[in-house]
Amino acid sequence: xxVTSRISNGRCNMSGTGLQRQYAGLLPLIxxxxxxxxxxxxxxxxxxxVVALRSDDTSNELENDPSFSNIAxxxxxxxxxxxxxxxLRDCIKPSHTNKGDAISSIVIAIQMISAYCKKLKYKRxxxxxxxxxxxxxxxxxxxxQRKIRDDGxxxxxxxxxxxxxxxxxxxxxxDSLKAQNEALLSKFAQDSDGVYGTLEEAIAELDIPRIKxxxxxxSFKGFxxxxxxxxxxxxxxxxxxxxxxxxxxxxxxxSSFVLRSGTQGQEDDAPAxxxxxxxxxxxTAVRTSRTYQITDESAPGGKVDVERDDLAKGYEYGRxxxxxxxxxxxxxxxxxxxxxxxxxxxxxxxxDRYLPISNSNIIIPQRANDKASLALSxxxxxxxxxxxxxxxxxxxKEAKPPMIVLLAPSIExxxxxxxxxxxxxxxxxRSYRFPPLDKVxxxxxxxxxxxRNLPNDDLQxxxxxxVDSMELDLKDDDGDVITELPIEQSFSPxxxxxxxxxxxxxxxxxxxxxxxxxxxxxxxxxPEDLVKKSSRYLEKLISIADxxxxxxxxxxxxxxxxxxxxxxxLDVDALLFQEPKRSKISAENAVPExxxxxxxAESVDTIHDAVRQMAAIIETQIKDSLGDANYDRVIEGLGTxxxxxxxxxxxxLYNEFLRVxxxxxxxxxxxxxxxxxxxxxxxxxxxxxxxxxxxxSDVSEEAAKEFLSAA
Numbered sequence: 281x282x283v284t285s286r287i288s289n290g291r292c293n294m295s296g297t298g299l300q301r302q303y304a305g306l307l308p309l310i311x312x313x314x315x316x317x318x319x320x321x322x323x324x325x326x327x328x329x330v331v332a333l334r335s336d337d338t339s340n341e342l343e344n345d346p347s348f349s350n351i352a353x354x355x356x357x358x359x360x361x362x363x364x365x366x367x368l369r370d371c372i373k374p375s376h377t378n379k380g381d382a383i384s385s386i387v388i389a390i391q392m393i394s395a396y397c398k399k400l401k402y403k404r405x406x407x408x409x410x411x412x413x414x415x416x417x418x419x420x421x422x423x424x425q426r427k428i429r430d431d432g433x434x435x436x437x438x439x440x441x442x443x444x445x446x447x448x449x450x451x452x453x454x455d456s457l458k459a460q461n462e463a464l465l466s467k468f469a470q471d472s473d474g475v476y477g478t479l480e481e482a483i484a485e486l487d488i489p490r491i492k493x494x495x496x497x498x499s500f501k502g503f504x505x506x507x508x509x510x511x512x513x514x515x516x517x518x519x520x521x522x523x524x525x526x527x528x529x530x531x532x533x534x535s536s537f538v539l540r541s542g543t544q545g546q547e548d549d550a551p552a553x554x555x556x557x558x559x560x561x562x563x564t565a566v567r568t569s570r571t572y573q574i575t576d577e578s579a580p581g582g583k584v585d586v587e588r589d590d591l592a593k594g595y596e597y598g599r600x601x602x603x604x605x606x607x608x609x610x611x612x613x614x615x616x617x618x619x620x621x622x623x624x625x626x627x628x629x630x631x632d633r634y635l636p637i638s639n640s641n642i643i644i645p646q647r648a649n650d651k652a653s654l655a656l657s658x659x660x661x662x663x664x665x666x667x668x669x670x671x672x673x674x675x676x677k678e679a680k681p682p683m684i685v686l687l688a689p690s691i692e693x694x695x696x697x698x699x700x701x702x703x704x705x706x707x708x709x710r711s712y713r714f715p716p717l718d719k720v721x722x723x724x725x726x727x728x729x730x731x732r733n734l735p736n737d738d739l740q741x742x743x744x745x746x747v748d749s750m751e752l753d754l755k756d757d758d759g760d761v762i763t764e765l766p767i768e769q770s771f772s773p774x775x776x777x778x779x780x781x782x783x784x785x786x787x788x789x790x791x792x793x794x795x796x797x798x799x800x801x802x803x804x805x806x807p808e809d810l811v812k813k814s815s816r817y818l819e820k821l822i823s824i825a826d827x828x829x830x831x832x833x834x835x836x837x838x839x840x841x842x843x844x845x846x847x848x849x850l851d852v853d854a855l856l857f858q859e860p861k862r863s864k865i866s867a868e869n870a871v872p873e874x875x876x877x878x879x880x881a882e883s884v885d886t887i888h889d890a891v892r893q894m895a896a897i898i899e900t901q902i903k904d905s906l907g908d909a910n911y912d913r914v915i916e917g918l919g920t921x922x923x924x925x926x927x928x929x930x931x932x933l934y935n936e937f938l939r940v941x942x943x944x945x946x947x948x949x950x951x952x953x954x955x956x957x958x959x960x961x962x963x964x965x966x967x968x969x970x971x972x973x974x975x976x977s978d979v980s981e982e983a984a985k986e987f988l989s990a991a
Contacts, residue, residue, distance in 0.1 A: 327396075329357035330368055331388055334380035334414065340388050347417060350380035351388055357396040362786050369787065381417050382410050382465075383424070390427055404433040409479065411440035412461035421468060428472045435474030437465045444478040487797050489776035496523045500676045504643065504656070506622040518655045519646035520620065522676070525699065526640045531778040536566040616675045616682055624671040628688075631669055636686065638702035643687065660696050663689040671703070742821040749814035750806065764807055773800045865893045867900065871920050878924055891933045894921055899941070903951040911957050918966045931969035931977040938968060942987075962988050 331340070332352045339352040354371055355364070389406050397404065406428070428435050441451045442462050469476040500522035507515030540563065572591055576584040593609065594601040604612075620643070645652040663670060670687040684705065687698045715721070720728040730736070735743070752764040777800055781793045865873045877890040898917045901910040918938075925934040945954045961967070967988035970981045979987075 324359050326360075327358050328355060328360040328364075329353070329392055330355035330372075331385055331392070332372065332375075333382060333385045333410075334375055334377060336375045336377060341391065342388070347381060348384050348388065350377055351385050353388070353392075357392055365787060378414055380414060382408060382412075382414065383416050383418065383421065383468075387424060390424070390431070390433065393433065394431070404431060405436070406433055407436045407438060408465075409438040409440070409482075410465070412442065412458045412465060413455065414461075415457075416461050416464060418464060425468065425472045428474075433472075435469060435472045437469045437474065437476045438479050438482045439465065439477075440479045442476075442478040444481060447478055447481045449478045449480055487799055489771045489780075489797070489799065491771075492529070498523055499641070500618070500620070500674070501646075502618050502620060504620045504622070504659075504672075516655070518659070519649055519652045520643050520656060521646055522620075522700065523642050523644065524639060525642045528639065529772065529775055531775050532782060537563040538566055540564045613679070614681065616679055618675050618678050618680075619673075620675075620685075621673045622670055622687075623673050623684075625668050626671060628667045628669055631686070635703055636701035637704050637708065641700040642690075643698035643700050656698075657696055660689045660691065660698060663687075664691055670698075674700075739821075739824050742817070742824045746814060746817040746821045749817045750810055752810075764810070765803060769799070770803055771800055773804070776800055863889075865890065865897065867897045870894060870897045870917060874917075874920060875924060878928060884930075887928060887930055888933065891921065891925070891930075891937065895937045895941075899944070899950060902945070902954060902957065905951065908956060911960055914957065915960055915964055915966070918961065919964065922966055922969065926969055926974050929974060929976050931974040931979075935968045935977070935979060938966075939987075 330353075332354050334350050335352040336350075337352055338349050340348055342348040343351075355368060360368075386406060386408060393404050393406075427433075439462060441449070443450045443454075466476050468474075498521045500520075502520065503517040504520045505515065505517040509515040509517050570588075572586050572588055573583040574586055575582060592603055592605060594603045596602075643656075645656040672685050672687055674683045674685045675681075676683075684703045686701045686703055688701070690697050690699050718729070718734070720731045720734065722728060728734075754762045754764065756762055773796070777796050780797065784791075784794055863877075865877060874890055874894050878887060881887050881890065894917065898914055898921075901914050901917070905911065905914075921937075922934050925931060942958065944950050945958050948954070965988075968979045968984040969977045970979045970984035971977050972981050
């Protein structure tokens, strides 16, 4: 049994854990799941301490008192990192005694908090987990409760098989001593202004993703002004502050690590059991170093290193790099000063909701400024009553680019503010014209409302009924609306799945990652009752829409391109060209014969053979090239091979050949230094076939770019 204490965000928390011997293994399950968020931050204020109750030995400051026997401080309050968590997991094992007082362990926890936090403003918390079967000394319990209340300590009791009518747990044939201890601990928690519950509920709540509440910092402090106060007496200025209202939560980013120098030999000699990927002591972060080179024919290798300060800045314009000097850039920079200036107003019904391009922020009056609060409240109510939005120019800091923002009034009980959204400039807006969805306009200008590409009335009615049958807001017998998708229970699967996987792998580095929580996958599929209810509407919709299954793509068959058919319907190519099937490609006419061999291929093996022949011809052209004499033919051959294999949905053949070719070119295995050829390959964008080009490719866009750019 154990008591855990922690501090987070500059505030001291302390949680206690007390388990009987057979439940000792639950501590690694509970503590890492709750505290891994604190440990993962790496903050020095995120500290944890552990006190073992009913331990075989006694180790605490009051160990001379018999009341505090069999209580051992395993971890003093301090910063705990992952190696410490693993050490605690191995340290907490079943003991061989049932002696030890849970109330005394709370006293030890309070003393640890008082010694660590002193009189500083910390948030303190104690959680006691126990099965309640041991003897508990209630002497002086009133003073302990008063100390918990006076120190502002949050206290909670979590009991193994404790009765909890609200959660629906009741242990039958309970031991009288345990029932007495449960009543004692329940009253202790209630008199300490704490909480009391069963361990089953605590374990069930571990599955609930923890929502991180962050304290927002002001991103702007200045004046909301109309007019220039330095020139006009009628101008007004209101001191305001700007905070985030919504912000995208991102999962933890990946970091790169390598083995520390000097540990490689130790790793090789160490036993296999000790070489776990979770041991962080042998790892160190990867440091990035950049060097800049320019072409210099007189230097060894044709390149010479230069300092970053000696380089000039350039901007990409199409496929050209435009140079700009520091002097010219200073002229183009707009001189700005921090401020929020009103530049116009717009009726709320005239505003297009698709225009905002940023997260939302709130504008509130300066804190502890009653005059600013009254002035901003008047402005907010004026906008609300006139159903108007304000348009303003915002510069958050001096010399930063200005933004055009929309200010919308928001009035709630005892709370008023301006909601701020960034608006696009004219250069940010792209206008595209699309044909209408409810009519077809012919070339002559005639409007057709009944067409094969337009839904008829029966199809629209069937779709409307199907959509209505999948409505998530239902009504119960009393007419109250029941939401099938409550927003407070819909968690981000990406964010919380990665977070839970990281926490689990940190504690159990060699175990497979657990399946995602049911709470995360709950809304990944529609409710079964709604699917069953809407099935008949879906069948009707499929029937009316005449939906047919598309046959799967045949691998190795070229994608058919739309070509104009002759009026006669005759296959001219079949009539004029009666050539035998080609089995060999000549180097003199490689590109046309390669296409012909593919067009007449009847199996995937023929395609593979054509690629092997074309690859050998390209390598021979490179090896026999005098300087860059054959480079154009090589680029043409690569381009043809890439295009044809994309059409035949065989990107793996091209990618495999290009990887081998790059290694031979850069390794000077094809007639010497051919780096200029690889530069032409990059210029012609003949890199790997990625997933955006062919669905059958297993190469991502990022990997394809990295492969093409890496030398």
